[in-house]
Amino acid sequence: MLAERLQQARKSAGLSLRALAEQVDVSAMMISKYERGVSTPSSGVLLALAGALGVRVEYFFRTASVELERVEHRNRHVWKLPKSAEEKVLADVRDQLERWLALYEVIPAPWSVEFTLPRTLPAVIEQLDDIEAVANRVREHWDLGLNPIPDLIDTLEARGLKVFTTRYDDERFEGMSAMAGDHHVIVVGGNWSGDRQRFTVAHELGHLVLDERLTDGIDKEAAANRFAGAFLVPAEKVKEALGERRRSLEARELYILKHEFGLSMAGWSYRALDTGVISKATQRAFWSLFAKKGWKQKEPGEPFPSETPRLFEQTVYRALGEGFIGESKAAELLSISVHELAARRRMESVNGDAGQ
Template sequence: MIGERLKRARAAAGLSMQALAGQVSISANMIKKYEHNASMPSSGVLLKLATALSVRTEYFFRPTQVTLGQVEYRKKASASKGLLKKIESDVIEQAERWLALKNIWPNFPIKLFDYQIGIPKLNTLDDVEKAAIKLRNDWQLGMNPLPNLIDLLESKGILVIISHVTQADKFDGLQANISGQPIIVVSSHWSGCRQRFTLARELGHLVLHNVLDESLDEETVCNRFASAFLLPDIGIHQHLGEQRANIDPKELYFMKHEFGLSMAACVYRSADLGIISKEKARQIYIQFSKNGWRKQEPGQPYPQEQTQLFEQLVFRALAEGILSESKAAELLQISVMTLHKQRQMLAEVV
């Protein structure tokens, strides 16, 4: 029965029953009956519903059902319940396709996340700095900039989902799990720096949650962890020195594009480490506000991060004969003809 899937797709599209009914030329009462499994739409109506909701008809009959566990939103007070429902529906739809792919594979090549920070208790923010460096060392990352955070996290067994729901300014990230696998959700509407900071912060929540002293605020800790993980103290000292009376905006711009941390976050990091005073940081922020840089920083933005792991695994499964072309097309949400073109490199892969 399609009721629950129809309801979820409608929530993801942000449509009321009346609005959806108007798009498919039926009554709102019929939509209600479909969602309560009191009636089944004809094939013609089902096609119209799929078009209106931007899903493939196969979506309504997909057997895999996903339940998000341990959901933790980072959201602004202005984020409505409707917006959160849209995000959650979008995440569940993408997670279902992940789980469907995983269940087809005899031995799924992505390991489960299994990392313990190995520190009994974090009592100070200095301890948080050490934890960020310890994680870098444990993962053999060195102190250099991290070019692709999504690739790194997915290689460690953390599923990253990019939501395309709008109103992204009211949503600061989501962490949950499906079947015991942690997932982190970021928005396709964010800048690359914001995506990376959210990914690093949610990683902090994941690995530090059980080792924080009660005196520490977890959100403050994870923000500090994210900054230290993306821009280690040795890196910022190499760029700025030990102590400065001022920092030129162009210096911040160069650091932003090397480490993938916003100019404003680099200022905050500099003050945290005592390179500049808190008062100087405040003055820089005031100038940023006057220049309009708090909303949009100057120059070229840092590139957004992309996830390609799902597509890579679909094509690998095709090559190994694990997956049929029709199932692969369904999982990728494209036509079989488009899939043929992509396999033959006759069309640009997007």
């Protein structure tokens, strides 16, 4: 157990055998022996390893180990994330998920919500336009109405999805979705603007909802994008905001709507096209304005505020308050020191969000 966990923590910290060895003052060969279970570190070395890797000693002995079955990746560009960066992301996600599972072991069952999808979703989706109705059914199933979703991560967490932001924010990593046992997992880069994060999270939700239902002719990415747009702004709302039919769109208008719905200006132009409010030519004209002004890279004005998961940390404090766990267990779950936990409990240190 220790061997495997040590290797996981080292990879997650992005350290080579040699780099870790230098920090804890043993040979790289010795670290390799620990990782193969050939040798066991003394308690002093264990403490040093924990310190160097930014984990608590308990981490090495935690039993829960999860396997992530990847569903889909969303990278910033066409090329794939380098293997080493991907490993870091996966190790971080595994760590966050394991802490959730450890928390589940000590809290009452009713505190956790099971992720469900509406039973009435079509088994087969043959065209992109059908996805509008699917997104509406999911909204209905979760009592979301048609209005803007104020905090998407919070909303999905409350419906049983595990949503994580990752601190290893390689700039090419946007997000991914995965299954871990029965858990539906969505991961999003922590440093993106809120509109970008929300689109990624909704896109990944699209993969979870749609991938099994698409006929061969439909591109999975196009389908997930369509779902994301439709889930963030239902067609009815697009028409209410923009009108049934438009000859052109005003950038300022889309900027205001971006801040109302948490969907980028670019996203709005695609929603207008997908719902038939503007023609392909109008969308193209708008898009070339975007390119000319450099707005494809960075949209003008204030960015939409980014989001962060809060349910895990909140639940740890709930469990602490109700006496299901003590301070030491709470600190372990949050990956902070008991001292820091005590300060946070007294509201003297309010930084930190579940060990991010």
